[in-house]
Amino acid sequence: MEVEGEEIAELLKSVEVGGKECDVFIHNGNLTFQRLTHDGTKPPTYIPLNRILAIKPCESSGKRATLARKFSKKNGVEITQSHSLKVYSTRISRSGKWKLCKHSITCSSQEDSQNFIEYINNAIKEYVSSRPKHLMILINPRGGKKNGEYIYRKYAAHIFNLADVKTSVFVTSHSDQARDQILEQDLSAYDGIIGVGGDGTINEIVNALLARTQNEAGLDVDDPEVTLVRPKLKVGIIPAGSTDAIVFDTTGVSDPVTSTLQIAQGFTVGLDVCSVHHSNYLLRYTLAFLGYGFFGDVVKESEKFRWMGPNRYSLAGFLKYMRNQSYHGVVSYLPNDDHSHSPWDSEVCRAGCPVCKEKGEYSPTPATVTDDINIKVEDLCPSEKDVEKWESKHGEFNAINAAILSCTSVKAPGGVSRAAHLGNGCVDLVLVRRCSRLQYLRYMLRIALNGNPLDLNFVEVQRVKAFKFQTTHPGPPRSDVEQCSEATAADSGDVVYVPRRQASVSSTSSWNLDGEIAEQPDIDVRVHCQLIQLFALGPEVHDSKPSPFSCFR
Numbered sequence: 388m389e390v391e392g393e394e395i396a397e398l399l400k401s402v403e404v405g406g407k408e409c410d411v412f413i414h415n416g417n418l419t420f421q422r423l424t425h426d427g428t429k430p431p432t433y434i435p436l437n438r439i440l441a442i443k444p445c446e447s448s449g450k451r452a453t454l455a456r457k458f459s460k461k462n463g464v465e466i467t468q469s470h471s472l473k474v475y476s477t478r479i480s481r482s483g484k485w486k487l488c489k490h491s492i493t494c495s496s497q498e499d500s501q502n503f504i505e506y507i508n509n510a511i512k513e514y515v516s517s518r519p520k521h522l523m524i525l526i527n528p529r530g531g532k533k534n535g536e537y538i539y540r541k542y543a544a545h546i547f548n549l550a551d552v553k554t555s556v557f558v559t560s561h562s563d564q565a566r567d568q569i570l571e572q573d574l575s576a577y578d579g580i581i582g583v584g585g586d587g588t589i590n591e592i593v594n595a596l597l598a599r600t601q602n603e604a605g606l607d608v609d610d611p612e613v614t615l616v617r618p619k620l621k622v623g624i625i626p627a628g629s630t631d632a633i634v635f636d637t638t639g640v641s642d643p644v645t646s647t648l649q650i651a652q653g654f655t656v657g658l659d660v661c662s663v664h665h666s667n668y669l670l671r672y673t674l675a676f677l678g679y680g681f682f683g684d685v686v687k688e689s690e691k692f693r694w695m696g697p698n699r700y701s702l703a704g705f706l707k708y709m710r711n712q713s714y715h716g717v718v719s720y721l722p723n724d725d726h727s728h729s730p731w732d733s734e735v736c737r738a739g740c741p742v743c744k745e746k747g748e749y750s751p752t753p754a755t756v757t758d759d760i761n762i763k764v765e766d767l768c769p770s771e772k773d774v775e776k777w778e779s780k781h782g783e784f785n786a787i788n789a790a791i792l793s794c795t796s797v798k799a800p801g802g803v804s805r806a807a808h809l810g811n812g813c814v815d816l817v818l819v820r821r822c823s824r825l826q827y828l829r830y831m832l833r834i835a836l837n838g839n840p841l842d843l844n845f846v847e848v849q850r851v852k853a854f855k856f857q858t859t860h861p862g863p864p865r866s867d868v869e870q871c872s873e874a875t876a877a878d879s880g881d882v883v884y885v886p887r888r889q890a891s892v893s894s895t896s897s898w899n900l901d902g903e904i905a906e907q908p909d910i911d912v913r914v915h916c917q918l919i920q921l922f923a924l925g926p927e928v929h930d931s932k933p934s935p936f937s938c939f940r
């Protein structure tokens with residue numbers, strides 16, 4: 388059989404699919420159903436093989452049994468229950484959430500049914516080499532609305548069961564237990580570690596996994612220049628936290644079913660990680676965001692209102708906004724030398740993003756993912772040889788934000804830097820210069836209301852491979868400082884802004900490192916290109932047009 392010049396493998400002839408008579412074949416990596424009509428005009432429906440989660444024999448009952456009986460009567464064949472099977476696949480809804488679909492097929496003989504199951508299972512294995520076989524699941528029962536366990540049992544467990552992924556489930560009983568588990572357990576049986584919780588949970592997992600990997604490799608993690616080793620195990624996250632920014636950035640939605648389906652189907656993206664040092668001492672690794680000034684203060688202040696739950700951030704944010712503080716310091720950074728992408732790009736990072744692909748040569752489709760991703764050594768971590776290229780900016784800042792990911796979420800659709808990439812080996816360093824309350828409000832509203840927070844004259848952005856921050860004393864009178872910063876800005880060709888009502892200057896703030904507070908303001912940050920492999924596809928572009936790849940009904 389041939390379609391548009393392509394060889395196709397015919398699997399089943401004249402079988403019943405959803406009460407309709409079809410031929411079933413594989414064409415171009417798709418399981419294709421061709422409805423048999425008198426005039427043969429129905430277009431085929433297909434399921435890409437990499438979207439098939441499982442295929443199982445099943446017992447026909449109820450409506451399904453009636454349809455099968457009708458079909459067998461019409462075709463004059465005896466159909467027993469064991470000749471029915473179900474193909475479980477995924478489809479993407481208009482909202483971007485992934486759904487599990489069932490396609491029931493009734494074959495005319497036991498042999499046909501078994502051959503079909505065998506053929507599809509082999510095709511999936513061949514086509515999709517990187518599906519996990521055994522996962523460690525770490526559930527944080529205290530994250531978000533404290534329903535991590537419920538979310539896992541209701542939305543995730545049956546998907547892993549269907550996909551024949553073995554799971555070892557641990558529910559943490561206290562903070563840091565996930566870390567201890569990763570540091571102390573024998574991990575050789577696992578393909579990946581999945582956190583059920585929020586950003587804090589995945590951070591704890593990644594920090595522990597990186598610590599263990601570097602320790603086993605005998606590396607000095609306190610050396611900011613060290614080239615870190617990529618862990619063999621992949622990580623994943625099923626959202627059950629308050630913000631879930633990392634899940635949102637890597638799947639496009641915050642939905643436990645979407646995340647579980649992407650994990651079970653072995654989709655993988657390479658994620659950049661920042662190492663954060665203070666005085667040649669490793670503070671921690673961060674995955675999404677670093678913020679000094681406003682966002683550091685908010686997290687610190689919010690600790691006083693922990694009893695309020697997630698609302699504590701709104702109250703702390705309001706109090707800090709009213710105080711409108713700014714901080715002195717020098718930011719030095721190593722600019723990205725690859726000018727093919729910048730924070731001003733209108734194209735955002737997506738599944739199959741060419742920028743990330745080129746950097747890490749990873750493919751988000753499971754067919755070609757291998758453990759040995761070919762990353763150029765010079766991309767892994769900026770080194771001493773880059774010394775001469777460092778640049779710096781001095782001044783007073785309301786906020787210094789570094790976006791490793793775009794940091795978009797349901798609450799912040801504008802993100803911190805919408806064009807930031809998952810795995811380009813860079814962070815977008817956003818400097819919010821000393822400004823009035825009203826100006827800062829405009830900045831925040833653009834993050835919250837899907838505007839562009841970078842397009843303001845008191846905000847500067849640089850795409851960098853590394854940066855350092857050092858506090859400076861208020862020093863010269865304000866007019867001198869302004870002259871100095873404006874002169875620097877003018878020299879470098881940047882827009883000069885004149886703040887109307889300015890912030891009050893305080894001594895130092897703290898860093899918000901993915902939601903954790905670091906009291907040391909002077910830090911040294913290096914970006915490690917795609918150091919972690921995360922089970923996710925990357926946000927997808929949605930097409931509102933109906934697709935032939937859909938649930939076959």
Ligand SMILES: Nc1ncnc2c1ncn2[C@@H]1O[C@H](COP(=O)(O)OP(=O)(O)OP(=O)(O)O)[C@@H](O)[C@H]1O
Pocket residue numbers: 526527528529530531532559560561562563583584585586587588589591627628629630631632902
């Ligand atoms: N059993 C537990 N009891 C108390 N704390 C725990 C427990 N298990 C984990 N934790 C800690 O809870 C912290 C916060 O969890 P997590 O980040 O997942 O939720 P969240 O803060 O609500 O979500 P988000 O970070 O997305 O805003 C983690 O740093 C983790 O160490």
